[in-house]
Amino acid sequence: MDNKTEVTAEDMSLVEKCDYETKLAVTAWVMKNIVKHAEEGGSFRYLIYTRLGFNPDAYVTLYEAGGMTISNEFDLQLKDHLIEIVKENNYEKMKPHLGLCDEPSCYNEISCGWPTLDGGYRNTCGTHYVKDASKA
Numbered sequence: 701m702d703n704k705t706e707v708t709a710e711d712m713s714l715v716e717k718c719d720y721e722t723k724l725a726v727t728a729w730v731m732k733n734i735v736k737h738a739e740e741g742g743s744f745r746y747l748i749y750t751r752l753g754f755n756p757d758a759y760v761t762l763y764e765a766g767g768m769t770i771s772n773e774f775d776l777q778l779k780d781h782l783i784e785i786v787k788e789n790n791y792e793k794m795k796p797h798l799g800l801c802d803e804p805s806c807y808n809e810i811s812c813g814w815p816t817l818d819g820g821y822r823n824t825c826g827t828h829y830v831k832d833a834s835k836a
């Protein structure tokens with residue numbers, strides 16, 4: 701091993717040396733590549749070596765920083781897949797957990813929350829929003 705400083709996820713000293721614009725540029729670049737990874741898929745090694753351009757010496761540092769968790773768990777299509785399953789099987793009880801309209805048989809995403817005259821509260825899509833709750 702050469703005399704390079706060992707970089708860890710807990711040591712912020714190198715990050716604190718960066719000026720604001722550098723931190724912003726690096727963070728934006730990392731976020732863009734992580735989202736691309738989530739959209740296109742791939743292994744943790746593909747993320748850190750191919751997308752982010754690191755060498756094998758970066759494996760432990762990026763693993764300990766949570767990179768494996770991001771690579772394994774971040775799935776932008778997961779919610780859409782779950783909504784399709786809920787819709788196909790009419791799982792009304794799952795709708796609140798996925799942020800779907802509380803109107804029976806409606807699977808649009810919630811865009812409004814409003815109190816009802818009986819003291820309740822509804823979460824609906826724009827189509828099922830009732831401006832004047834006295835008509836609900």
Ligand SMILES: [Zn+2]
Nearest residue numbers: 801806825828
């Ligand atoms: Zn609706």
